[in-house]
Amino acid sequence: MTPASSRAPEKSLQLTQVMEWSAGHLTPHEDSLAAEEPLEIRIGKMPLTVTMRTPGHDRELTAGFLLTEGIIEDGSQIASLNAYANSASGASNGVEVELRESEFDVSDLQRNFFAASSCGICGKASIEAIRRRGLGAPNPNFSFDAELLCELPDKLRSAQTVFSRTGGLHAAALFDGQGNLLAVREDIGRHNAVDKIIGWALLQGMLPLSNHVMLVSGRGGFEIVQKTLSTGIPVLASVSAPSSLAVRLAREFELTLVGFLRGRRFVLYSGASRIGTSVAG
Secondary structure, eight states: OOOOOOOOTTTEEEEEEEEEEEEEEEEEEEEEEEOOEEEEEEEETEEEEEEEOOOOOOOHHHHHHHHHHTOOGGGGGGEEEEEEEEETTTOOEEEEESSSSSOHHHHHHOOOOOOOTTTTTOSSOOOOGGGGGGOOOTTOOOOOEHHHHHHHHHOOOOOHHHHHSSOOOEEEEEEEEHHHHHHEOOOOOHHHHHHHHHHHHTTTTOSSSSTTTEEEEOOOHHHHHHHHHTTTOOOEEEEEEEOOHHHHHHHTTTTTEEEEEETEEEEEEGGGGEEEEEEOO
């Protein structure tokens, strides 16, 4: 199966002149940087939030954000997603959303802070404030082979087009039950990368993702687990460590949470029954 295009979107890279020191010598050369720019999300004409992101896949980012924040429950509630440009610069820096059959008070949802790309949970009143109502346990009958799981990081790395040039982006990848790579999204913010991949699946009409695996390049934090649960994904893997709150939430909802997925080794923090492997005595 051919994965959704992972080609670097326009403006996701910026070139700059640098000086490199090596073995006592300075050499000028051109370097690639991961772009970081603000994106404003509006519901109608009402600003909802501003997040720092890597430009590209902004409609997917917005759709994923709306779902994982509990503003919508499925893609049918999105009537339109339209990018708009800054009148001064002409750069596309916002997405305006029109919703149908969605009951909420924009003033209750509106963020009164600037959401930094490195932090999705900062500025929220409490952990309880970001727990989405209606979260349920994912598919208990899904299983995934342990050897196949070990192959996923290499598949992700080979598809990270921007990271290969900059070394400065997080990534999220979606795989089917046979380990086929369906889509990869990169972003300066790990939460944005996850929202982009979820938004892609939402706009493709694929939810719930009851027979899929998501792999993230960074750590598996609480909000990453919460976003994963909102889609029905039964297995979340990361190449780094989860947080204590992430483990607690994963165990509460019986999500399979995998950490330190490197080489032929990984750690199962919850939901071990979904991973097809024997337990050493």
